[in-house]
Structures are given as structure tokens and as C-alpha cells.
Amino acid sequence: MGKNFCHYNINNICRNLGEDKSLALPLFHAYTGCDTTSCFLAKGKKSAWRVWKSYPEVTQAFLHFVDHPFRAVDVSCEHFRHLERFTVLLYDITSNLLSVNEARRELFCKKKRSLENIPPTQDALLQHIKRVLYQGGIWTTCRQAQPSVPPPEGWGWTMEDNHWAPVWMTIPEAAKVCKELIKCGCKSESGCVSRCRCTKAGLPCTELCSCNCQK
Structure with missing residues (x-):
């Protein structure tokens, strides 16, 4: 097995995390970047974990989508607002803003952040969350004998040239308009x-x- 083999007791890890956080981990992993969802530029798992610890309210949003796989979401949804606030804190842990659009304006105009170092637009974030919920839905229903998985269309994906491509946004790029x-x-x-x-x-x-x- 090699000299670097380590044994981790998953039961002890779950016990230390608590039931809610353990159940929410798949959605947290998808939200912060996995094989089928994009990550936030220069925002790794450790940074996201620190934000999660400082904003535990987002746990209820993760759990909601764990309990309700493939549940539709829009920007007026309470759980979307928790995820949006989590994203704002990911870019500025001291911010008291709730909207990523407002955070973009403040970080870009007042704090002189580059475009690469500000949150995505609310429209782009919604598409990201749809992809997260699609992947999370697959994971949370994987133990079912015959899970009912909807097609990717409408979940932040679109068919292009016979393959699925991410829908990054549905509004024109700001720099062009x-x-x-x-x-x-x-x-x-x-x-x-x-x-x-x-x-x-x-x-x-x-x-x-x-x-x-x-x-």
C-alpha cells in the first residue's frame, strides 16, 4: 500500500462535523468546484471552508437541495439568496452586502479590484447554481434503484455541436454593451x-x- 498510506475514520470525521454539515458536503463540493462544475477563480476549498464557518446559514440552503434534488431555483428564492451571500463573502469576508451585483460594483469601483477578482454577475451565478444542483441531484439520488434524472438542458447546460456545453450567462457581456x-x-x-x-x-x-x- 506504500509508505504514505493513511487511514481516515469517516465516522469520526462525520461526528466532528455534525450531521447537517456532513449531509451538506456534496453540495458544498459541487458549489466550490468539481469535475462538472466550475470553481470561482483563485477561490479554493480552504477559502470556501473558512467562509462556510463564518456564514453557517448557507448550510440550510445546501441541505434544502440535498433533500429536494433537482428542485428549480431562481434569483428570488430564499436559498438562492443564501448562496449569493456566501459568494459575496467568498470575495470579501468583511462585506455586509447581500447581492453579488452590488459587491461587484463596490469591489471594482471603490476597492479597485480587477474584473478577474470580483464575483460573477447574478445571472452567471444562477447558471452556476443550476449546474451545481444538477450534479448534486445526481449524487444525492445515486442510491436509488432507478433515479429520475432530467436532461441537462435548463440546468446551466446547452447542446452545442452534439455535446453539452455550459451556459455561462444569458445576458450580453458588459464590456461589449x-x-x-x-x-x-x-x-x-x-x-x-x-x-x-x-x-x-x-x-x-x-x-x-x-x-x-x-x-
Whole structure:
């Protein structure tokens, strides 16, 4: 068996975790990234585990979907809101925000985070959660003799060229449709002038700008 063989007592591990957390583990694993679900960039299992410890309320959301496999979800669902809050904390453990869209704005505009280091949009998060629930449903029904597994369509997957591909989002990418991402760095004490990028685009200056205009 090799010199690095280790024996772990699964019963002791479950006892230390407690029943609820033990039952919720499959959904936690799928949510934070497994073979069929994407992970959050640079957010590993240890980081997610620390957030879980600081926000135990998300356990009830995991357990709900364990008890109700393949249950549909939308952004107004209470359990979606718990998962959304968990995601916000994954990117900023000190945040008091509930919405990933609001957290994106704050981290990008005020804390100058790069786009790679802010949460996904609410639309993209919903598609991720659908894939998580699909995989979680397969795991939680695997002991049934004849589990009723729906087709992947509608669960964050779509058929492309005879194979299943993830649906990353259902709204256009912001960078392609939002001129509001334009920002300026004008240095004039009196405010922006005709050479300002925002002025040329016919847009007011925003919190993204480093100019002296009133925002």
C-alpha cells in the first residue's frame, strides 16, 4: 500500500462535523468546484471552508437541495439568496452586502479590484447554481434503484455541436454593451474638458474616473 498510506475514520470525521454539515458536503463540493462544475477563480476549498464557518446559514440552503434534488431555483428564492451571500463573502469576508451585483460594483469601483477578482454577475451565478444542483441531484439520488434524472438542458447546460456545453450567462457581456465602463483620468482642477474620454462618449464621469468632476 506504500509508505504514505493513511487511514481516515469517516465516522469520526462525520461526528466532528455534525450531521447537517456532513449531509451538506456534496453540495458544498459541487458549489466550490468539481469535475462538472466550475470553481470561482483563485477561490479554493480552504477559502470556501473558512467562509462556510463564518456564514453557517448557507448550510440550510445546501441541505434544502440535498433533500429536494433537482428542485428549480431562481434569483428570488430564499436559498438562492443564501448562496449569493456566501459568494459575496467568498470575495470579501468583511462585506455586509447581500447581492453579488452590488459587491461587484463596490469591489471594482471603490476597492479597485480587477474584473478577474470580483464575483460573477447574478445571472452567471444562477447558471452556476443550476449546474451545481444538477450534479448534486445526481449524487444525492445515486442510491436509488432507478433515479429520475432530467436532461441537462435548463440546468446551466446547452447542446452545442452534439455535446453539452455550459451556459455561462444569458445576458450580453458588459464590456461589449456598456459604454459606462469608459473612464477618464483628467487632471484639470476645473473639471473635464473636450478631450475627456467620457465627454467624447457623451457620458457623465463616474466613480471609475479619477478626475475632479462631481460624481
